[in-house]
Amino acid sequence: MTSVITGDIINSGQFKNPEVWLIPLKNALIKIGIEKKYWEIFRGDSFQIEVKNIYESFIISLYIKASIKTIKGLDVRMAIGIGSKNFGGNTIAESNGEAFQFSGLRLEDLKEEKVNLMIKSRFSDFDKEMNLYFKLASIAMDNWTVNSAEVAKLFYEFPNKTQEELAKLINISQDAVSKRVKRAHLDKLFELDLMFRLKLEKLIS
Numbered sequence: 001m002t003s004v005i006t007g008d009i010i011n012s013g014q015f016k017n018p019e020v021w022l023i024p025l026k027n028a029l030i031k032i033g034i035e036k037k038y039w040e041i042f043r044g045d046s047f048q049i050e051v052k053n054i055y056e057s058f059i060i061s062l063y064i065k066a067s068i069k070t071i072k073g074l075d076v077r078m079a080i081g082i083g084s085k086n087f088g089g090n091t092i093a094e095s096n097g098e099a100f101q102f103s104g105l106r107l108e109d110l111k112e113e114k115v116n117l118m119i120k121s122r123f124s125d126f127d128k129e130m131n132l133y134f135k136l137a138s139i140a141m142d143n144w145t146v147n148s149a150e151v152a153k154l155f156y157e158f159p160n161k162t163q164e165e166l167a168k169l170i171n172i173s174q175d176a177v178s179k180r181v182k183r184a185h186l187d188k189l190f191e192l193d194l195m196f197r198l199k200l201e202k203l204i205s
Contacts, residue, residue: 001204002085003057004103005049007064007078010116012045014073021045021074028067031157032060040092048103050092054082054204055197061117062189063156065141069149075116075142079106082121082200098122116142123203130196137192140185148184151177155186 009021025047029039032049039049051057057080068076083098106120117134121127144152154166163181164174181187 001054001083002097002099003051003054004081004099005051005057005061005064005078006081006103006107007047007076008043008107009045009068010075010077011073018044020071021068024067024071025064028064032063038092048092048100050085050095050099055200057082057119058196059156059193062141062193063153065117066144066149066152066156069141069144070146070153072146077107077110077116079103079110080117080119081106082119126199126203130199133192133195137185137189140189144184148180151180152184152186152189155181 009025012018012021015021022041025041029047029049034049034051038052039047041047049060051060061078061080064078065076068074081099081101081103083102085095085097085099102120106118109120110116110118115135116138118131119127119134150170151166154161154169158166158169161169163177167174167177
Protein backbone atom coordinates (compact mmCIF):
# COMPACT_ATOMS: atom_id res chain seq x y z
CA MET A 1 0.00 0.00 0.00
CA THR A 2 1.20 3.48 -0.83
CA SER A 3 -0.05 7.06 -0.91
CA VAL A 4 -0.09 9.63 -3.69
CA ILE A 5 -0.55 13.37 -3.40
CA THR A 6 -1.79 15.12 -6.54
CA GLY A 7 -2.05 18.88 -6.47
CA ASP A 8 -2.04 22.14 -8.33
CA ILE A 9 -1.06 25.68 -7.52
CA ILE A 10 -3.90 28.16 -6.95
CA ASN A 11 -3.53 31.64 -8.47
CA SER A 12 -0.45 30.67 -10.49
CA GLY A 13 -1.85 32.64 -13.43
CA GLN A 14 -1.30 35.88 -11.53
CA PHE A 15 2.44 35.47 -11.84
CA LYS A 16 4.28 35.78 -15.15
CA ASN A 17 7.37 33.97 -13.88
CA PRO A 18 6.66 30.32 -12.98
CA GLU A 19 9.84 30.20 -10.90
CA VAL A 20 7.82 32.04 -8.22
CA TRP A 21 6.10 28.78 -7.28
CA LEU A 22 8.44 26.23 -8.91
CA ILE A 23 11.37 27.11 -6.65
CA PRO A 24 9.53 26.72 -3.29
CA LEU A 25 7.71 23.63 -4.59
CA LYS A 26 10.91 21.92 -5.77
CA ASN A 27 12.72 22.92 -2.57
CA ALA A 28 9.89 21.41 -0.51
CA LEU A 29 9.98 18.15 -2.46
CA ILE A 30 13.74 17.93 -2.06
CA LYS A 31 13.49 18.73 1.67
CA ILE A 32 10.94 15.95 2.17
CA GLY A 33 13.63 13.58 0.97
CA ILE A 34 11.68 11.74 -1.71
CA GLU A 35 13.68 10.51 -4.70
CA LYS A 36 13.11 12.40 -7.96
CA LYS A 37 11.59 9.30 -9.61
CA TYR A 38 8.71 9.50 -7.12
CA TRP A 39 7.61 13.05 -7.90
CA GLU A 40 6.86 15.08 -10.98
CA ILE A 41 5.78 18.62 -11.82
CA PHE A 42 3.65 18.83 -14.96
CA ARG A 43 1.65 21.43 -16.88
CA GLY A 44 3.76 24.02 -15.09
CA ASP A 45 1.67 24.29 -11.96
CA SER A 46 0.54 20.73 -11.18
CA PHE A 47 2.42 17.99 -9.37
CA GLN A 48 2.22 14.42 -8.16
CA ILE A 49 4.18 12.75 -5.38
CA GLU A 50 4.27 9.17 -4.20
CA VAL A 51 4.70 8.99 -0.44
CA LYS A 52 5.52 5.38 0.38
CA ASN A 53 5.03 5.93 4.10
CA ILE A 54 1.26 6.43 4.06
CA TYR A 55 1.29 7.79 7.61
CA GLU A 56 3.34 10.77 6.43
CA SER A 57 0.90 11.85 3.72
CA PHE A 58 -1.01 14.44 5.75
CA ILE A 59 2.00 16.12 7.38
CA ILE A 60 3.76 16.27 3.99
CA SER A 61 0.65 17.90 2.51
CA LEU A 62 0.75 20.42 5.34
CA TYR A 63 4.43 21.14 4.67
CA ILE A 64 3.86 21.66 0.94
CA LYS A 65 0.98 23.99 1.76
CA ALA A 66 3.18 26.00 4.12
CA SER A 67 6.00 26.17 1.56
CA ILE A 68 3.71 27.52 -1.17
CA LYS A 69 1.93 29.98 1.09
CA THR A 70 5.22 31.64 2.01
CA ILE A 71 4.70 33.35 -1.35
CA LYS A 72 2.01 36.01 -0.99
CA GLY A 73 -1.00 35.37 -3.22
CA LEU A 74 -0.34 31.67 -3.78
CA ASP A 75 -2.11 28.62 -2.39
CA VAL A 76 -2.37 24.95 -3.30
CA ARG A 77 -5.06 22.30 -3.51
CA MET A 78 -4.11 18.68 -2.86
CA ALA A 79 -5.77 15.28 -2.97
CA ILE A 80 -4.34 12.35 -1.02
CA GLY A 81 -4.95 8.87 -2.42
CA ILE A 82 -4.17 5.78 -0.34
CA GLY A 83 -4.28 2.33 -1.88
CA SER A 84 -2.40 -0.29 -3.84
CA LYS A 85 0.29 0.26 -6.44
CA ASN A 86 -0.02 -2.16 -9.35
CA PHE A 87 2.95 -1.03 -11.40
CA GLY A 88 6.03 1.04 -10.66
CA GLY A 89 7.63 2.64 -13.69
CA ASN A 90 10.90 4.51 -14.04
CA THR A 91 8.98 7.71 -13.30
CA ILE A 92 5.84 8.42 -11.30
CA ALA A 93 4.01 9.20 -14.55
CA GLU A 94 4.51 5.58 -15.62
CA SER A 95 3.22 4.13 -12.34
CA ASN A 96 -0.37 3.23 -11.62
CA GLY A 97 -2.71 1.60 -9.14
CA GLU A 98 -5.47 2.44 -6.67
CA ALA A 99 -3.56 5.20 -4.91
CA PHE A 100 -2.90 7.04 -8.17
CA GLN A 101 -6.50 6.69 -9.33
CA PHE A 102 -7.93 7.72 -5.97
CA SER A 103 -5.73 10.81 -5.82
CA GLY A 104 -6.64 11.93 -9.35
CA LEU A 105 -10.36 11.38 -8.80
CA ARG A 106 -10.35 13.26 -5.50
CA LEU A 107 -8.56 16.22 -7.07
CA GLU A 108 -11.49 16.64 -9.44
CA ASP A 109 -13.81 16.62 -6.41
CA LEU A 110 -11.76 19.39 -4.83
CA LYS A 111 -12.31 21.67 -7.79
CA GLU A 112 -16.05 21.05 -7.76
CA GLU A 113 -16.46 21.42 -4.00
CA LYS A 114 -14.00 24.33 -3.74
CA VAL A 115 -12.04 22.60 -0.98
CA ASN A 116 -8.25 22.53 -0.88
CA LEU A 117 -7.47 19.23 0.85
CA MET A 118 -9.24 15.86 0.76
CA ILE A 119 -8.43 12.16 0.90
CA LYS A 120 -9.71 9.06 -0.86
CA SER A 121 -8.99 5.46 0.04
CA ARG A 122 -10.76 2.10 0.06
CA PHE A 123 -12.00 2.94 3.60
CA SER A 124 -15.10 5.06 3.01
CA ASP A 125 -15.89 5.72 6.70
CA PHE A 126 -12.30 6.83 7.30
CA ASP A 127 -12.48 9.11 4.26
CA LYS A 128 -15.75 10.67 5.39
CA GLU A 129 -14.42 11.42 8.88
CA MET A 130 -11.01 12.68 7.79
CA ASN A 131 -12.42 14.87 5.03
CA LEU A 132 -14.59 16.61 7.59
CA TYR A 133 -11.51 17.24 9.74
CA PHE A 134 -9.55 18.38 6.71
CA LYS A 135 -12.27 20.88 5.81
CA LEU A 136 -12.14 22.29 9.33
CA ALA A 137 -8.34 22.35 9.31
CA SER A 138 -8.41 24.16 5.98
CA ILE A 139 -10.26 27.04 7.59
CA ALA A 140 -7.01 27.72 9.42
CA MET A 141 -4.53 26.71 6.71
CA ASP A 142 -6.23 28.54 3.85
CA ASN A 143 -5.99 31.72 5.89
CA TRP A 144 -2.35 31.44 6.83
CA THR A 145 -0.45 34.64 6.26
CA VAL A 146 3.05 34.52 4.80
CA ASN A 147 4.40 34.79 8.36
CA SER A 148 2.22 31.94 9.64
CA ALA A 149 3.20 29.75 6.69
CA GLU A 150 6.88 30.50 7.31
CA VAL A 151 6.63 29.32 10.92
CA ALA A 152 4.66 26.20 9.95
CA LYS A 153 7.34 25.42 7.37
CA LEU A 154 10.12 25.81 9.95
CA PHE A 155 8.38 23.54 12.46
CA TYR A 156 8.40 20.75 9.87
CA GLU A 157 12.01 21.33 8.85
CA PHE A 158 13.35 21.63 12.41
CA PRO A 159 11.05 19.54 14.63
CA ASN A 160 13.57 19.36 17.46
CA LYS A 161 14.34 23.08 17.72
CA THR A 162 12.78 25.26 20.40
CA GLN A 163 10.73 28.33 19.58
CA GLU A 164 13.68 30.45 20.69
CA GLU A 165 15.98 28.65 18.25
CA LEU A 166 13.46 29.01 15.43
CA ALA A 167 13.14 32.72 16.23
CA LYS A 168 16.86 33.19 15.66
CA LEU A 169 16.62 31.55 12.23
CA ILE A 170 14.22 34.24 10.99
CA ASN A 171 15.44 37.11 13.17
CA ILE A 172 12.33 37.64 15.26
CA SER A 173 11.60 37.27 18.97
CA GLN A 174 10.49 34.05 20.63
CA ASP A 175 7.27 35.81 21.61
CA ALA A 176 6.60 36.61 17.95
CA VAL A 177 7.11 32.94 17.03
CA SER A 178 4.69 31.91 19.78
CA LYS A 179 2.03 34.30 18.48
CA ARG A 180 2.44 33.06 14.91
CA VAL A 181 2.16 29.44 16.09
CA LYS A 182 -1.13 30.24 17.80
CA ARG A 183 -2.49 32.15 14.82
CA ALA A 184 -1.54 29.24 12.55
CA HIS A 185 -3.24 26.75 14.92
CA LEU A 186 -0.19 24.50 14.61
CA ASP A 187 -0.85 22.64 17.86
CA LYS A 188 -4.27 21.55 16.60
CA LEU A 189 -2.90 20.62 13.19
CA PHE A 190 -0.21 18.43 14.77
CA GLU A 191 -2.93 16.80 16.90
CA LEU A 192 -4.84 16.10 13.69
CA ASP A 193 -1.73 14.54 12.17
CA LEU A 194 -1.39 12.22 15.18
CA MET A 195 -5.05 11.21 14.97
CA PHE A 196 -4.70 10.61 11.23
CA ARG A 197 -1.79 8.25 11.84
CA LEU A 198 -3.54 6.36 14.65
CA LYS A 199 -6.79 5.86 12.75
CA LEU A 200 -4.94 4.73 9.65
CA GLU A 201 -2.82 2.32 11.69
CA LYS A 202 -5.96 0.70 13.14
CA LEU A 203 -7.36 0.20 9.65
CA ILE A 204 -4.19 -1.30 8.22
CA SER A 205 -3.21 -3.54 11.14
